Amino acid sequence: MSGVRRIKLGSQGLEVSAIGLGCMGMSHGYGPAKPEEDMIKVIHHAINSGVTHLDTSDVYGPHTNEILVGKALKGVKREDVQLATKFGIKFGETIGQSEVHGEPEYVRACCEASLKRLDVDYIDLYYVHRIDTTVPIEITMGELKKLVEEGKIKYIGLSEAGPATIRRAHAVHPITAVQLEWSLWTRDAEEEVIPTCRELGIGIVPFAPLGCGFFATGPKLVDNLADNDFRKILPRIQGENFDHNKVLFERIGEMAQRKGCTLSQLALSWVLHQGDDVGPIPGTTKIENLNQNLGALAVKLTAEDLAELQSISFKGARMPDFVLVHSYTNSDTPPLSSWKSE
Template sequence: MANVARIKLGQGLEVSKQGLGCAAMTGSYGPPKPESEMIELIRHAINSAGVTFLDTSDAYGPYHNEILVGKALKGGGMREKVEIATKFGISKNEKWELEINGRPEYVRASCEASLKRLDVDCIDLYYAHRIDTRVPIEVTMGELKKLVEEGKIKYIGLSEASASTIRRAHAVHPITAVQNEWSLWARDIEEELVPTCRELGIGIVPYSPLGRGFFSSGPNVAQNLLDNDIRKIHPRFQGKNLENNTVVYERVAEMATRKGCTPSQLALAWLHHQGDDVCPIPGTTKIPNLNQNIGALSVKLTREEMNELCSLADLVKGDRHPLMSTTWIQADTPPLSSWQG
């Protein structure tokens, strides 16, 4: 097995320094991939590449992604080798519209369903996938704390929570990790969220660390996207924004050439150099790409190179998410005193 360094998230969860995002294996960026190939990929990540931190969610598929991960971990002592992170909170209402749910009964039902799909006794890291702005975070955290006490989950995480929400949640039970989009073109967490996490001793798990494939495939990734590829509605892949952002990619590719690495390795290395409390979770559906991503751990950057890469943020055009104005991005919740159940 490859000797991938280990880091600690929060006060106790030890994971591989780079994780594996599993979402694309069952959809999101085009159609689901063949199950047997994805099982092979996950097992290769663990046994050959040294990646043990697997990221999934009940929303991916939906549901099929957790089932896939569960199947990949069957036999050979695989479960004992990994740290499983999954999530709850994104559901569909009776109109099949996406909504966020942080009510305690939903938290519990979601956890128990995820345990069955993954076919495990305990989830290592359980995130609130998004923050329900109708439910005080203390109420959601209260149920998560009970699940920890019952041994159904080990650690609690939040995704796309505001700094104030993180503080309130942490006061109920320690938060182990915060998952947010963070990459060369998604930098909004640096002003407030990163300092808050470091003050509280919370690990940081960047999702979409390759700009949803932009820094691995370049602007060509936006060509001929299928209708079921969520990038079709992302502002940074559209029209003039894409033309402008192509310049950003070219600058990254130019430095990568100088460094003797790939643009994706450079983008991941930039995140690894942010600190030992940072664990990016690049996703892929191909073993060669996974191996390439692991190579980022060997790329060393000088302070000048880091500064050069940081400066590219000023050139990026377009919101990082099509739902920036909704509850999906760094959300707050009402005060506990307002809760009536």
């Protein structure tokens, strides 16, 4: 395998490629599912290029993305790949309808089902996809700890958790990684969540490091979105927000020209420069885009470059309200004592 540098996620021994591959868009979220054979080629190309950190979830599809990743891993040495998946979200009938679950029996059932779909003996990194505020995080973590002891999962992660929840979870069993949205256009985790992770020695896995494709495609992103592409409803590409953000896109583009790289490489390089504990997982469905993402590893940014990029402020919420309601939530239930499983 080629040389993509490795980083340590968390303090428990997990090592991953500095850039991972988010697999969601192959099956879910960004319009219709892409042809399976083509996506398997992309995953194989990623692995052969040294990208060993693959990220999926039971809710992508739902279920079909895990099946796809499982098929792609046939014939790949299991120890050569760090496989991450998630549980906890159930989608309803329409956009905006979802439930979050963290009950112990649900945790176990989801893990068993993911192992079967992925057709593997263990999951390297298993995330709580969103925090169930009706179940103390200690209860959810207790079941995850059992799954670690049984060898079904190796490391535990949280996705979009608030700082108090991260602390409570980490007290039950060490958290290896927190997944969150972090990019040039989404910086809100920098206030409390990222400092909490660093204090506790928890790795940071940014999803959407290219601004849901905005930094790869630019303003024309909105021209070709399928009806079932959730980006159609992103507040940042609506009305005045979009007009403001287009100007910033051009400004970053000028800087990329000066650096001799593409705009998306500059945006991804900014994320990579945030620390050795940061392992972004840009998604793509095209080999040429994957190669371009890997090129970001060679882009060097000076302190002045970083300061200029950090001064840029995009307009609009990062996600619609019905998504944000489950983001950076703190489990507001009292720890353990008063909770009873129904």
